[in-house]
Amino acid sequence: MSALAVAMPAYATPMTLAELDALMTSTTGPSAHVIELHPQLAARLLRRNRHNRPLRESAVEDYARDIAAGTFLLNGEAIKLDVRGNVLDGQHRLHAIVKAQTPVTTFIICGLPAATQATMDSGRRRTAADALSLDDEDNSSTVAAILGRVWGWKQGDRKFNRRSRPTIAECKALLDEHPEIRRSAQIALRTHHAFPHIPPSALGTAHHLFNAINPDQAAWYFQRLGDGAELPAGHPILALRARVTSERAKEGQIAWARHLAYLVIAWNATRDDRSLSRMVLRPNTPVPTPK
Template sequence: MSTLAELFGLDSNASTDDLQQAAVMLPDIRDYHAVPVSVTPEIAGHWLRRNDSNRPIRKKAIAQYVNDLKSGNWQQNGETVKFGRTGRLLDGQHRIAAIAASGIAQSMLVVTGVADEAFDTIDTGRRRTSADVLIIEGTGTFEARIAAAALPMIMNYRCGLLPHSSTRYPNHELLSCWMGDAQVRTSSQFVAKLPHRMVPISRAKALFLHWAFSWRSPSAADSFMDGLFGGDRLEKTDSIYHLRERLLLDRLDRRASHDGAQLHACIKAWNAARAGKKISSWRPLFPASNESFPEISP
């Protein structure tokens, strides 16, 4: 591994301005080198001009990287910035754009002299999903897949958003939620053991609901999910009975039901059960067009 000073024949005590100018010229090095660089927003701006015929910039990716930089959650994972022999930026455009946009410098390992024809082989591997990250942490595959789909709902709810909002969270934030909230893991284990035949809702939604309900009453949360998935000992005036009937009928008829509508109905059924309220139909549970998302009763 080389240093900027060595590549450009600078004194070991070279000034910051000299090193910055060397970094700006680094893409012009045609030989293969790996060089650690403190990439400032100014350097990033110069390097982005080398971004020729790369993939379209994804604004969401840049916004997430900027957020990570500003919040101190930026992770050094060994990925490099790569320049071709012609000085073309081959890999790292989103990370570099985030440094330019955030105004925050970041240390990066830069590789020069990569054959430009190797561009098609860069970044073709599948990115790790949140389920992959949970599996690496020791969670079983089945449970990890359920949790990966439920964690965004839990994090939305904790942030005051609707649980079914389409907010995306990076893997390290999802993992932090998983590791930092014991109730999430308890609910995940409970939901994974529920009956597997004719499930009324997805296990991810069940995990979110069990987690949210458990903060009110763990035993009542268990009973609610047991009734919803198993159907045992339900009376025809129970809110859970009518909720289960409607959800199963939707599945049998292959009727699509909005995620928010299902969660809305489940929460209203919980609220009715907690209040001891008897109902005779599923209709009061599902939302009207102008109805706000319900609060969860204690």
């Protein structure tokens, strides 16, 4: 078997169907190439996708959004073919190229033994928190969690039960658009330290939403949520603190969307200067809109 040959031009050029077919049927051993892979070529490769794991539509959607946005980068990951041209790895990227109807520059490795498929994709997938940590982002895990929830909110997911999640590129773009989320993460962690019954991701998401409405009132709201000080009987924040404390004691945990819903209900009542002796929320209720 020959050594791995890497063809890496300064700029990848489009590959013709004939050139692709020649690569797929090459018997000279493994070879790696950087190509501009067009949708029609991706569709041709998918005809040889005969033995692979079940397709995950959510992964195809994630890749397709990045491809359409131009944030799908050449990062060393490759479309991998066996000695007969069958797809061993990369089916989700191929489907995404077809879905986005946009070409991408990618590595393609041909001529691999079919048995190597069993060893592919065995590593742990990098998360948004990992990527932010590599960027030396403070509170990277909390920032990433808030970004994921804010992205869902922007997509109109008010029950937070959709399986779609933002890609790393989408999380970074959202942070560039809303750098104040870093401050929301700091306040969330500080509030959680004082009142540990609500997860930081819910606190940070709520702070981001409330701060956009009234920064001064949001600052006061989270200070009082943390310490419960100087609040009169019937104040919505006291009802919120009592509700999550008792519900966690009885049920052990609370669905994430309920945490955010409780935070919004108490915020809206506070904004309306309305008393709230107890907080009731029917199961599977969408999170109300902050005002």
